[in-house]
Amino acid sequence: MKINLSINGKSYSQDVEPRLLLIHFLREVAGLTGTHMGCETSLCGACTVELNGKAIKSCTMFAVQANGAEIVTVEGLANNGKLDPVQEAFWNEHGLQCGFCTPGMIMASKQILDRNPSPTEEEVRHGLEGNVCRCTGYQHIVNAVKAAAAGAGK
Amino acid sequence: MIAQKFEYTAPKSLDEALHLLASGAKPLAGGMSLIPMMKLRLAAPEHLVDLRTIKDLNYIREAGGQLHIGATASHYEIESSALLRQKCPLLTETAAAIGDVQVRNMGTIGGSVAHADPAADYPAALQALEAKFVLNGAKSERTVSAADFFVDAFTTTLEPGEILREVIVPIDDARTGTSYQKMVQPASGFAIVGVAVRVRQNARKVSFARIGVTGLSNHAYRATAAEKALEGKTPSANDIQNAAALVAQGVDANSDLHASADYRKHLAAVHAARAIKSAISRIT
Numbered sequence: 001m002k003i004n005l006s007i008n009g010k011s012y013s014q015d016v017e018p019r020l021l022l023i024h025f026l027r028e029v030a031g032l033t034g035t036h037m038g039c040e041t042s043l044c045g046a047c048t049v050e051l052n053g054k055a056i057k058s059c060t061m062f063a064v065q066a067n068g069a070e071i072v073t074v075e076g077l078a079n080n081g082k083l084d085p086v087q088e089a090f091w092n093e094h095g096l097q098c099g100f101c102t103p104g105m106i107m108a109s110k111q112i113l114d115r116n117p118s119p120t121e122e123e124v125r126h127g128l129e130g131n132v133c134r135c136t137g138y139q140h141i142v143n144a145v146k147a148a149a150a151g152a153g154k
Numbered sequence: 155m156i157a158q159k160f161e162y163t164a165p166k167s168l169d170e171a172l173h174l175l176a177s178g179a180k181p182l183a184g185g186m187s188l189i190p191m192m193k194l195r196l197a198a199p200e201h202l203v204d205l206r207t208i209k210d211l212n213y214i215r216e217a218g219g220q221l222h223i224g225a226t227a228s229h230y231e232i233e234s235s236a237l238l239r240q241k242c243p244l245l246t247e248t249a250a251a252i253g254d255v256q257v258r259n260m261g262t263i264g265g266s267v268a269h270a271d272p273a274a275d276y277p278a279a280l281q282a283l284e285a286k287f288v289l290n291g292a293k294s295e296r297t298v299s300a301a302d303f304f305v306d307a308f309t310t311t312l313e314p315g316e317i318l319r320e321v322i323v324p325i326d327d328a329r330t331g332t333s334y335q336k337m338v339q340p341a342s343g344f345a346i347v348g349v350a351v352r353v354r355q356n357a358r359k360v361s362f363a364r365i366g367v368t369g370l371s372n373h374a375y376r377a378t379a380a381e382k383a384l385e386g387k388t389p390s391a392n393d394i395q396n397a398a399a400l401v402a403q404g405v406d407a408n409s410d411l412h413a414s415a416d417y418r419k420h421l422a423a424v425h426a427a428r429a430i431k432s433a434i435s436r437i438t
Contacts, residue, residue, distance in 0.1 A: 018162035057256045
């Protein structure tokens with residue numbers, strides 16, 4: 001089936017099998033390997049991307065369902081070499097250890113801040129319930145989201 | 155994990171979808187249950203019909219003194235609906251307790267209810283709300299109450315070729331308080347048990363109580379003995395404990411690695427007491 005979609009502002013038109021998962025389209029067709037395949041069972045959130053402004057797990061969606069959609073992956077956040085404020089905050093607060101969960105964490109964090117520019121710690125943790133860090137470095141991730149919120153408010 | 159091959163259609167209208175479903179295709183809504191099942195090859199539909207592409211199925215509106223929610227309204231759209239927050243806060247509270255942000259962005263009320271997972275959150279609230287479901291087939295439309303809809307685990311009164319098109323819930327007055335309390339299974343986000351309470355008071359006396367329980371048995375049910383124990387009373391802390399203790403009475407409780415049957419029954423009583431207290435405290 002032929003699908004057309006936009007990823008990070010670039011248009012893609014491709015014939016795909018209906019069973020191709022969106023994550024496989026992103027990684028193998030579009031060559032964007034920033035989005036990670038973790039658990040493959042929609043629990044870990046490493047594959048989180050933005051679909052029409054909403055954070056979704058790209059391992060639990062077929063690429064054909066994204067026909068006509070606008071997708072943003074972690075590669076689409078930086079602008080002209082300047083990191084997005086959420087990326088900047090993860091850098092500054094050391095919101096990562098091994099880094100595997102980081103793309104998903106950053107995309108989920110962006111969703112939190114899009115909907116609530118100054119979340120409480122509890123709201124940040126609630127917003128990250130769909131993302132797992134197996135290094136268990138949650139404290140610095142939460143700090144990073146709060147720092148991004150504080151920075152955006154300046 | 156790759157699903158078996160299937161054909162995919164994105165219809166523009168409900169009629170087109172129902173026509174395809176009548177010839178054996180399976181409906182796909184948010185896919186939050188169906189796609190994992192397909193990846194594990196527990197489900198292998200030959201033809202999927204995507205309901206999310208039908209614009210007419212996505213709405214939340216008030217009409218005729220009731221609230222009408224289209225099948226593909228997502229959990230996020232429900233949790234963030236100003237109309238529902240004001241007129242049916244039990245549904246917004248329940249939607250906000252489902253899974254995680256990403257799941258709530260994609261998952262739909264129609265898909266969740268039709269899937270009838272015994273640990274899903276909505277069915278408790280929909281039982282307490284005495285919700286009605288509008289079911290459509292290619293040549294049929296019927297309305298079924300939540301009480302009659304859930305038959306067994308993953309089993310409903312939906313016939314082959316039918317979809318759940320709309321959920322209808324009542325609008326309660328300010329004398330009614332509601333609450334949903336759940337013990338979450340932290341990995342999946344599902345309810346080990348969840349209790350939804352809807353209680354109305356008249357001059358501090360409970361004139362009406364509705365209690366829906368999910369996670370405890372094969373399907374969500376109304377705990378009528380507990381409801382009767384509250385009705386007519388100005389409930390003391392003791393009365394609430396006694397009523398809550400009845401929610402699991404006579405129920406053949408599920409048992410799995412997360413919770414034994416006895417522990418689930420205990421959790422149901424604890425969460426029922428919390429939900430009753432919380433619902434009463436919210437009556438203005």
